[in-house]
Amino acid sequence: MKPSSLLRLALAGSRTDGLRVALTAVSAALATLVILAALTVIAIPELGDRVNNERYVNALLDEPGLRGGTAITLILLTIPILALAGQCARLGAPARDRRLAGFRLAGASPGQALLIAIAETGVAALLGSGAGTAVYFAARPLLDLPGPDGRLPLPTDVLPSPVAITVILVALPLVAALAAAALLRRVVIGPLGVVRQARRTRPPLPWPGALILLGLIGTGSVLPIWRWYEARQSQPPDWLIVPIAFGGALCAILGVILGTGWISYTTGRLLHRFGRRPSVLLAARRLTTDPWHGGRTFAALLACVIVGAGAACMRGYFQIMRNLELAEMVDDSGRFVPSTDNFYLATMNLVDLAIVVALVIAAGGLLVAVGEGIVSRRRAYAALVASGVPRGVLARSILWQALAPVVPSVVLALVVGTQLVGPTIGDEVQNYNRSAPYVLPLDTIATYGVLAVAAVAAAVGVGLLFLRGSTAVEELRTG
Amino acid sequence: MTILRARGVVKSYGLTPALRGVTIDVAEGEIVAVTGPSGCGKSTLLHCLAGILRPDAGEVLYGEHRLDTWSEKMRARLRRTEFGVLFQFGQLVAELTAAENVALPLLLAGTGRREARTAAVQWLDRLGVADVADTRPGEMSGGQQQRCATARALVAEPRVLFADEPTGSLDSRTSEQLLGELVRVVRDQRTTVVLITHDATVAGYADREVALRDGELDPSGLGLTAIQGRHKR
Amino acid sequence: MSTTHVLLGLLAAGPMHGYELKRSHDQRLPQAKPVAFGQVYATLGRLQRDGLVTTSGQDQDGGPERTSFALTDAGRARLDEWLGEIEPPAPYVTSTLFAKVAVAVLVSGEQRAHDYLVAQRAAHMDRLRALTAVKADPASSLGDVVAADFAILHLDADLRWVANTLVRVADLHREMQP
Numbered sequence: 001m002k003p004s005s006l007l008r009l010a011l012a013g014s015r016t017d018g019l020r021v022a023l024t025a026v027s028a029a030l031a032t033l034v035i036l037a038a039l040t041v042i043a044i045p046e047l048g049d050r051v052n053n054e055r056y057v058n059a060l061l062d063e064p065g066l067r068g069g070t071a072i073t074l075i076l077l078t079i080p081i082l083a084l085a086g087q088c089a090r091l092g093a094p095a096r097d098r099r100l101a102g103f104r105l106a107g108a109s110p111g112q113a114l115l116i117a118i119a120e121t122g123v124a125a126l127l128g129s130g131a132g133t134a135v136y137f138a139a140r141p142l143l144d145l146p147g148p149d150g151r152l153p154l155p156t157d158v159l160p161s162p163v164a165i166t167v168i169l170v171a172l173p174l175v176a177a178l179a180a181a182a183l184l185r186r187v188v189i190g191p192l193g194v195v196r197q198a199r200r201t202r203p204p205l206p207w208p209g210a211l212i213l214l215g216l217i218g219t220g221s222v223l224p225i226w227r228w229y230e231a232r233q234s235q236p237p238d239w240l241i242v243p244i245a246f247g248g249a250l251c252a253i254l255g256v257i258l259g260t261g262w263i264s265y266t267t268g269r270l271l272h273r274f275g276r277r278p279s280v281l282l283a284a285r286r287l288t289t290d291p292w293h294g295g296r297t298f299a300a301l302l303a304c305v306i307v308g309a310g311a312a313c314m315r316g317y318f319q320i321m322r323n324l325e326l327a328e329m330v331d332d333s334g335r336f337v338p339s340t341d342n343f344y345l346a347t348m349n350l351v352d353l354a355i356v357v358a359l360v361i362a363a364g365g366l367l368v369a370v371g372e373g374i375v376s377r378r379r380a381y382a383a384l385v386a387s388g389v390p391r392g393v394l395a396r397s398i399l400w401q402a403l404a405p406v407v408p409s410v411v412l413a414l415v416v417g418t419q420l421v422g423p424t425i426g427d428e429v430q431n432y433n434r435s436a437p438y439v440l441p442l443d444t445i446a447t448y449g450v451l452a453v454a455a456v457a458a459a460v461g462v463g464l465l466f467l468r469g470s471t472a473v474e475e476l477r478t479g
Numbered sequence: 480m481t482i483l484r485a486r487g488v489v490k491s492y493g494l495t496p497a498l499r500g501v502t503i504d505v506a507e508g509e510i511v512a513v514t515g516p517s518g519c520g521k522s523t524l525l526h527c528l529a530g531i532l533r534p535d536a537g538e539v540l541y542g543e544h545r546l547d548t549w550s551e552k553m554r555a556r557l558r559r560t561e562f563g564v565l566f567q568f569g570q571l572v573a574e575l576t577a578a579e580n581v582a583l584p585l586l587l588a589g590t591g592r593r594e595a596r597t598a599a600v601q602w603l604d605r606l607g608v609a610d611v612a613d614t615r616p617g618e619m620s621g622g623q624q625q626r627c628a629t630a631r632a633l634v635a636e637p638r639v640l641f642a643d644e645p646t647g648s649l650d651s652r653t654s655e656q657l658l659g660e661l662v663r664v665v666r667d668q669r670t671t672v673v674l675i676t677h678d679a680t681v682a683g684y685a686d687r688e689v690a691l692r693d694g695e696l697d698p699s700g701l702g703l704t705a706i707q708g709r710h711k712r
Numbered sequence: 713m714s715t716t717h718v719l720l721g722l723l724a725a726g727p728m729h730g731y732e733l734k735r736s737h738d739q740r741l742p743q744a745k746p747v748a749f750g751q752v753y754a755t756l757g758r759l760q761r762d763g764l765v766t767t768s769g770q771d772q773d774g775g776p777e778r779t780s781f782a783l784t785d786a787g788r789a790r791l792d793e794w795l796g797e798i799e800p801p802a803p804y805v806t807s808t809l810f811a812k813v814a815v816a817v818l819v820s821g822e823q824r825a826h827d828y829l830v831a832q833r834a835a836h837m838d839r840l841r842a843l844t845a846v847k848a849d850p851a852s853s854l855g856d857v858v859a860a861d862f863a864i865l866h867l868d869a870d871l872r873w874v875a876n877t878l879v880r881v882a883d884l885h886r887e888m889q890p
Contacts (some may be wrong), residue, residue: 001586001587001588002586002589002590002591002592003590005586005587005592005595008579008586008592009586012575012579013574014573014574014575016666017574099572099573099574102570102571103572103583104555104588105531105558105564105566105570106558106570106572106583106584106631107555107556107557107558107559107560107583107584107587107588108555108559108587109551109552109555109556110551110552110555111552112555112587145559149549191531191555192526192531192532331536423510471603
């Protein structure tokens, strides 16, 4: 197949396919920006070890020891972006699969059909990475604002190596195309239509709970291990602590995400048992027959909630530390000497910023998923409306179906997030030979929870705006 | 000369047997009508002969080659070079124009876009629908769509054309037009045709008829719109 | 409507009075016009003259309706010959086909009827193909095409009836032989 033909076939599509390409490009652009930012941070030259470079306002960029953490956090931001991209890839999938089956019937081999499918993703990602790089270069001079002491707020005086930039520009589309191929591995595109390998039809089991426990045990053991080493006058090696901490956190997060299936299913059964109204019963039945539908859409959101809860706990800790420090200052010199070195809290501000950004991206993915869900089910919904189900009942059932499993999932995520960090902090905070009891910042934690549920409700609400159009009787036409 | 041969072909969908051992020979250049009541396995037989499906047992021979042993990739290649397929509906890709649809087998085989388009427009012209070359299938009538599909099936100048109820969704006048032109073209090109139909007036366009019933050959020829009796013979 | 051969067929089961023949005819072929006594007797007379039936039974004094008639060997041969023939395919042959199928079932059972139907169907299909070729031929005049259409559509109707009957022949057999 000639490349120009491949391109034409890959980009043949309706409005929904165009939307998918656009969203994939946007995700790729975001990912490129974030990776370039991380590369820029890594490219800041070393001018000494553990000594401030006095170049940047923020110590996170200035101190070599902290830069690694900053770069890693930036790279971690690619995860919600990937989740968004994954949601976007599902937009309009049935129509695209039918088109691919049509190609197969006309004589495309399975390899050619797969190539056409991933070429679309690759091209979209290439457009995105190009756009992201362009934005990066355009923003650099604009953000170059040195302060009165010559320090820069952002590393706009440093450029990653051209090799690195080119690699990202080329590698991102390739990776995107490979990821698309991996997502399609379960889909068999035959000439007579598409067959998706059947997913398991058993109700989900609560084994992710074990995963959560494992994760919590892991992170909970960080403090005892530290104490054990302390008692022996040494520090635990990095290669022991870091994997346990990170691995534990990862296990717990995975456990929460994978547990949404079981939560949805059980919620469905409870609603079915105790529900009376038709909207509730409709929602209950849909939850039990397809418990994974909702889970996929707000997985990224849950991950953000867990991290947010953990961050809130850390912020609480730092706040108490700060309070102790301030109390100490007042005592010593009799007057209040505010220290400008608000380092930890400022760092937490940035961490919170990162979490909010991730949350926004996750909410974007959620919106895409909810919209796609409603639009792809429109025949079923239109049939329901045509057979007499009032649109109001249908709308309420969609809300129930979305929110009923979300609330327990978010609560679980908050608890897990808190428990991941809490045991490491302990009951008392000590600073400057003072101590204070550690109090969970419940208000911040609760805020995160409310925000997450509100985001889901808002996304579903917006999606429901499409419901009226989607359930018009014309949807039932066979022509 | 026999160009296509099926020997004892068996195919089931899950537990439901569709073909129970069908043997059929198709000579080069002839038009064979495969008839039978709905559910008798005619479409399955066509799919097995065209290499779209692999039989569970038995042999399918195209010339000297055992199609049933070929890989999906090789059978797909056959579909874009030597076989043409024409179905009742649903085979044009909705997002491409008529000319692009017709050019599809050529494009997939590696022909350049300009060359493929020229061939496509020529065939659309031959079938009398050159004026819809740049419209999408959604904007055409059923008859026009089927003519475009026919053009696509013939654009690669196949040796065998497989047609599954090509006029099933058309009214009788449009049907007659399409069949008339189809027969004219295939006689010109000496293309072999395997045509599935349950309509006697369509089977009348063929040189001979093969009847199936319940997945087997039926020499009595029962089944041109036979009602299903409540008693089995 | 080849009453001749129908009567021969009805007599194949055994001798019958004239009156019984008429009743049997109307009963077996309910869609046909009920045959008039006059036609029955006239036909019987002809058959007797041609040596295909003879009179048997004693009630000579009762008139033709009381006379019983029986099939001769020649008559049987003629009947077999008729049952083996295919009706030339043309529009409006269905009533003849029906009579032949009914008689075939009566005389020799399902298999014979089945074989006949299969052979008749093949003849119909051949004719259909020929007519379709006429229709598709660019040299045919409009009149040719119109005539071909007419014949094709009626042949199609006949073919559908043949197909249905093949399915029903078993039941037909059971009904014909009480």
